[in-house]
Amino acid sequence: MENIKTDEAGALASLQKKDTAIAALSAQAAAVPGRIKALEAALMSRKAALLAGREALATLQLRKKDAELKIAEADEAVRKHQRELNMVKDNDAFKALLSEIEGDKAAKDGLETEVLGLLDEMDKAAAREKELAAEFAAEEAKEKAEAAAVAEEGRALAAKLDEARAAREKAAAAISPALMETYEALRASRAGVAVAAVSEAGGRMSCGGCHMALTPQKALDVTKPGTLVVCPDCRRLMYHEKTLFGK
Numbered sequence: 001m002e003n004i005k006t007d008e009a010g011a012l013a014s015l016q017k018k019d020t021a022i023a024a025l026s027a028q029a030a031a032v033p034g035r036i037k038a039l040e041a042a043l044m045s046r047k048a049a050l051l052a053g054r055e056a057l058a059t060l061q062l063r064k065k066d067a068e069l070k071i072a073e074a075d076e077a078v079r080k081h082q083r084e085l086n087m088v089k090d091n092d093a094f095k096a097l098l099s100e101i102e103g104d105k106a107a108k109d110g111l112e113t114e115v116l117g118l119l120d121e122m123d124k125a126a127a128r129e130k131e132l133a134a135e136f137a138a139e140e141a142k143e144k145a146e147a148a149a150v151a152e153e154g155r156a157l158a159a160k161l162d163e164a165r166a167a168r169e170k171a172a173a174a175i176s177p178a179l180m181e182t183y184e185a186l187r188a189s190r191a192g193v194a195v196a197a198v199s200e201a202g203g204r205m206s207c208g209g210c211h212m213a214l215t216p217q218k219a220l221d222v223t224k225p226g227t228l229v230v231c232p233d234c235r236r237l238m239y240h241e242k243t244l245f246g247k
């Protein structure tokens, strides 16, 4: 394809810059809801940790209550067997009751040791729960502030996008319809980039879109004022930044 000689080369390259900037802004704006969701999810997982901590403490409290109930039962059994001791005449029955009482007392000792252990665990669980609650409160305040900042960023991006789109439409309207048609068709099929500045490295020029090296003739053509050179590889319109914009 032939080079495109046009006095609208600079305007078209500028339009591409606007469209590229709009695409970047759109991507940033589109990421805002996900960023807010991620902040909320992080807070929810902290809340889950706090609830698990509370649950652990409640379980220990129940186990302690249960052990205390069993201690009361053991006490009651001891008292019952002692009353029975006063009534039996038979030596074997007497011995059997004594051994029951020993058993009840041993069970009670075991339960009391268990309660002491549970009290110790409850202290630790209560401290952990307090720690988790403080962590959650701090994180909640932080998350709310961050989410508010991200939401504000989203609003600023939306305003910037509106402004950029309006400026883009104005710039596009000033370019001839035929050139715009070529531009839009290329943009649609080339990932949003229809017009690409050539990049220069080590004295060689390459297409800014697909990175193919320019032939010496194309490299010469692209530095002629008002010239867009068609990339033989990706078909994008290439321009030379310094030639078009003087920098």
Ligand SMILES: [Zn+2]
Pocket: 207, 208, 209, 210, 211, 212, 231, 232, 233, 234, 235, 236
């Ligand atoms: Zn190319």
